[in-house]
Amino acid sequence: DAGVIQSPRHEVTEMGQEVTLRCKPISGHNSLFWYRQTMMRGLELLIYFNNNVPIDDSGMPEDRFSAKMPNASFSTLKIQPSEPRDSAVYFCASSLERRDGYTFGSGTRLTVV
């Protein structure tokens, strides 16, 4: 299996631009998670889906952030408009069963200038 695939690996954008991060979970996994990692806040859960349905989005910072999972093999995290404080590494993870070890993607390093 190719694992969790995230794209792009790196993204540099100007403040105010729209940014879309993409994730392909492991085939057959039914839960998908978006995490953000920063030096100040560590690893924080933004949102997670179970069977393509958003279950908990309480970690989404504000309305500028939105996430979708139109099918079992694809999810997006969108930031519009982006701000410099959104600069971070964004990880996508998937799991098959609750409380199994989550498999993380390689992350997207986002820099907003």
Place this chain on the structure above:
Amino acid sequence: AQKVTQAQTEISVVEKEDVTLDCVYETRDTTYYLFWYKQPPSGELVFLIRRNSFDEQNEISGRYSWNFQKSTSSFNFTITASQVVDSAVYFCALSFYNTDKLIFGTGTRLQVFP
């Protein structure tokens, strides 16, 4: 409160030394799950182990071992005969029966010098 504390921010050792990374958790749930992840310099997060709250058996995997003690709410990780390749940030994490959320500690950066 549900929380994971990794009090050691950074540890430096010389190769072949044994090193223990501490993890203390807080929860009132009786069913919960504990994890360790490794984040090497390349940045990915690698799953190492998962334990459930009903299984206090210690586990050994090669040079890695884990000590789970409910009495002290700790889930410590020991690397025996450390190697330079063990240099990474190690995260302890906690999850619960009724949620898929994974709560991470702040991580411990381990540097192993040759």
